[in-house]
Amino acid sequence: MSTRLPTRTAQDREDACPRLARRLEKYIYHFGEQPEELFDLSQGPFEERNLADERSREELDEWREELFVWSTRVNAQYGRILVNGNPLLGEE
Numbered sequence: 001m002s003t004r005l006p007t008r009t010a011q012d013r014e015d016a017c018p019r020l021a022r023r024l025e026k027y028i029y030h031f032g033e034q035p036e037e038l039f040d041l042s043q044g045p046f047e048e049r050n051l052a053d054e055r056s057r058e059e060l061d062e063w064r065e066e067l068f069v070w071s072t073r074v075n076a077q078y079g080r081i082l083v084n085g086n087p088l089l090g091e092e
Contacts (some may be wrong), residue, residue: 018085020067027063031085037058
């Protein structure tokens with residue numbers, strides 16, 4: 001896996017699913033049973049066509065790992081630990 005940093009990431013609310021965008025692709029990871037999503041924003045800027053089923057498992061694994069590495073680093077920097085997207089017990 002390369003050591004690329006995300007060009008953009010966002011979480012609108014505490015309970016929002018983590019997502020990562022680089023260049024014109026956007027990856028969304030959902031905690032729980034909802035499938036992950038991957039969009040080519042140059043082909044569909046309104047995220048209407050999920051391409052995750054058309055990509056290899058290895059590529060999706062790379063997106064997920066990059067997102068979790070980035071998220072863990074940012075959360076550690078700000079003193080927060082998240083488990084499945086939720087603050088660890090005792091944290092608010």
